Amino acid sequence: MRQRSEQEDGTRRYRMADAANLPKDVVLGVPILTLTGHYEVNIENYRGILEYTEQLIRINVRSGQIRITGKSLEINYYTTTDMKITGKVEKIEYS
Template sequence: MRAKQKQDQLKNKITSVTGMPDEVILGASVINILGYHKLYIENYRGILEYTSCLIRIQTKQTQIRVVGKKLKIEYYTNLEMKITGDICSIEFCK
């Protein structure tokens, strides 16, 4: 078994034994969607592309693509960002 697979299995076991949320142990992103107009992303690494039609966000495990119209990053901190606009789709790309 590859080292990464073993590491992922260990993290999953720690998560289940401790009862701690995945985002804490695994560093997983948390995405909250409010209707079609607000999106909150926690645990991201950086903004890769930012236009009024496309926002690409890099996370630890994947890339998130937000597609829509009049997209705007209302705010971002080291921990969270808020995207508003007419959100048409959210895609996860490796």
């Protein structure tokens, strides 16, 4: 019996959410990033803060990590579901 890979399972859930017109962020637990210019990032559906300096903020999400690099980065607020980061955002990477 063949086991499904994590990617196949994620693709299947994505198609099911799409077919049922359900919000994908809720069904899949994926993060939502809202970037306002180069100076503000809002992140929803994160799991934790892994690293926090003025040049790098690493966030744990269900599918891996998000790395935000820049200058004068600051987490203005965070709750169990969302956070706001300000500063000069130079790069956002997913891994």
